[in-house]
Amino acid sequence: MPTTKQIVEALLFASDSPVPLSAIVEVLDGPGPGEVMELLRDLGREYEETERGVTLGEIAGGYQILSRKECALWIDRMLRSRRKVRLSRAGLETLAIVAYKQPITKTEIDAIRGVDSGGALHTLLERNLAAIQGRSKGVGRPLLYGTTPEFLGYMGINELNDLPELKELGSVLEDRERAQAELELVPGAEGEGEAEQSAAGGPVAEGDTEEPAATSTEGAP
Numbered sequence: 001m002p003t004t005k006q007i008v009e010a011l012l013f014a015s016d017s018p019v020p021l022s023a024i025v026e027v028l029d030g031p032g033p034g035e036v037m038e039l040l041r042d043l044g045r046e047y048e049e050t051e052r053g054v055t056l057g058e059i060a061g062g063y064q065i066l067s068r069k070e071c072a073l074w075i076d077r078m079l080r081s082r083r084k085v086r087l088s089r090a091g092l093e094t095l096a097i098v099a100y101k102q103p104i105t106k107t108e109i110d111a112i113r114g115v116d117s118g119g120a121l122h123t124l125l126e127r128n129l130a131a132i133q134g135r136s137k138g139v140g141r142p143l144l145y146g147t148t149p150e151f152l153g154y155m156g157i158n159e160l161n162d163l164p165e166l167k168e169l170g171s172v173l174e175d176r177e178r179a180q181a182e183l184e185l186v187p188g189a190e191g192e193g194e195a196e197q198s199a200a201g202g203p204v205a206e207g208d209t210e211e212p213a214a215t216s217t218e219g220a221p
């Protein structure tokens with residue numbers, strides 16, 4: 001059985017935004033605000049005394065586990081390498097479905113594609129081409145996914161109404177990825193690629209030679 005402090009730490013770790021004291025108290029359903037505050041102080045001191053790579057911050061009316069600013073350089077390297085992941089055939093298919101059916105749940109995407117789309121969705125979220133837009137009112141209230149402003153830049157359009165016809169979208173997405181791959185082969189173009197990332201997608205990860213296949217839109221509207 002975990003300790004109350006372990007539960008508090010897990011709650012903060014699992015949240016992508018600051019967690020208010022009142023929310024922690026409500027979830028614990030036992031300890032009062034004073035006791036929870038003491039646990040938060042203990043957790044913060046523990047991070048400091050053991051020289052961890054994270055710290056406990058009090059921001060925006062809540063508490064959040066944050067990476068230390070001294071580690072920012074290495075975190076940025078990791079995130080940049082993730083953004084360089086090119087879209088596979090599954091990613092292109094999933095992106096096309098999300099673009100035309102949004103907001104849409106993972107279950108609905110899986111039903112259209114006929115296979116699990118978890119990995120493809122994860123890549124789209126990392127590339128910031130898709131984002132969680134809330135929860136469905138259906139059973140279990142699954143997450144809803146949609147495209148992002150960065151997707152508009154990636155496609156070179158101002159709004160979703162400017163999207164090409166569905167039958168054309170596959171080749172357009174494939175061209176975007178191929179253009180970025182070619183850019184990466186040009187000496188000295190790395191900085192240019194980063195600057196134009198919103199227009200052509202993330203650059204190719206070193207060693208990634210996968211060529212995106214044509215996007216399948218069967219089953220999409």
